[in-house]
Amino acid sequence: MSTFKIEQRENNAINVLDLKGYLDAHTAPELEKMFQSLIDNNRFRIIVNCRDLTYISSAGLGVFMAYIEDVRKNRGDIKLSNMSAKVFNVFDLLGFPLLYEITTDEAEAVRKFQNPK
């Protein structure tokens, strides 16, 4: 019985990762593999939809930190959307809104890719 799942799809030529379940030190390597695969295939515009993400620990946040620099060097970004209050609180405690665009919904994240400041 898996406690973490990632589903991948596209939205307007942007790669969307739907995270489901619990992102902790045990499941974080799965997200690492997914990011690495996207980067290896030159996919640098990524939205992480957290609607079904039940839980995140600092191990999960560390995965985002590991890839954001590479992605931005290639003129892409990792934007996060649809977070629950519980998940957003963890990001917020660690100051992540300073570094990442966190949007209410996926459509807003898509718009931000299409109309960057």
Place this chain on the structure above:
Amino acid sequence: MTTGKKHTGMRLTIKSRTDRLREVREFVSARARDAGFGDDVVDAITLCCDEACTNVIMHSYANAPDREIGIRIIPRDREIEIIGWNDGASFDPEAIKSPDMREYLSQYRRGGLGLHLIRSLMDKVFYTEGNGSRREVHLVKYHSSA
């Protein structure tokens, strides 16, 4: 989704493997809920225990999967205390400063955030030494007075 185990006692011992973190979370959240904490605080306590155990697995035990980590929960009138013990390598947590997050993020660093979360979310954190090589971390959360 649960492991199918019911935790009714106040102690849990796990092997030092990250696939045991789910059991730790289920155990701690159930006990914190029983102690009368609301959802937000239960989530905070649970996260801190996850972070503490992860640190032990990765750092104190250098990812050795066959060591033991123990958790003991002491609910009191005004607080809950969670004691986590391990027999791993010592480190001085007081020497690890919580990072300035702006600087941390600007350098795209990763790692070291678990301790920062624990210090942010718990009301009191302190360390003691038990018998032999046992090291203990104490996480304390007060019941809100509101």
